[in-house]
Amino acid sequence: MLLASSIPSMMLFSFRSCLLMVWLLGLSLFLLFVIIVLHSPDLFLIIC
Secondary structure (H helix, E strand, O other): OHHHHHHHHHHHHHHHHHHHHHHHHHHHHHHHHHHHHHHOHHHHHHHO
């Protein structure tokens, strides 16, 4: 009985941690892009 009730909570926890990892990855990529643009505006003009 205890095992059956703990499985969905474990699945939810893994889903949350996966979502957090994806969010952190996206945030770090965005920050990296902003830093590159600030350091080299010419590159930004070429991309756009």
